[in-house]
Amino acid sequence: MNPTMVAYGYLAVAIICEVIGTFFLVKSEQFSRLWPTLIMAVLYVISFYLLTHTIKTIPLGIAYALWGGLGIVLTSLVGLFFFKQSLDTAAIVGIAMIVGGVVVMNLLSNSVGH
Numbered sequence: 629m630n631p632t633m634v635a636y637g638y639l640a641v642a643i644i645c646e647v648i649g650t651f652f653l654v655k656s657e658q659f660s661r662l663w664p665t666l667i668m669a670v671l672y673v674i675s676f677y678l679l680t681h682t683i684k685t686i687p688l689g690i691a692y693a694l695w696g697g698l699g700i701v702l703t704s705l706v707g708l709f710f711f712k713q714s715l716d717t718a719a720i721v722g723i724a725m726i727v728g729g730v731v732v733m734n735l736l737s738n739s740v741g742h
Contacts, residue, residue: 635685642678643695644673647702654711690739697730 649671654666
């Protein structure tokens, strides 16, 4: 199997774990609820563990930009749909800029392993 595809698979799961972990961060109610806090911690550890495997193949800056950027977008959607948090125009424009940056980086940068 292609190592780059495996690395992107690790990265995708790392992002998903980070986003779900952040969902449980809210549910932990400032660490006052045991189970959501424990689930959050386990998911964050898994996320960082998978990120360490990702950066064996994908450059750190690229991997972290994807992890952070896509994490921000997905976490914003979790806030919108699960916690009924609204996004104003400036937030939507900012998120669109993040998505644009990730797309430009992946399509045009020579730093990204394809």
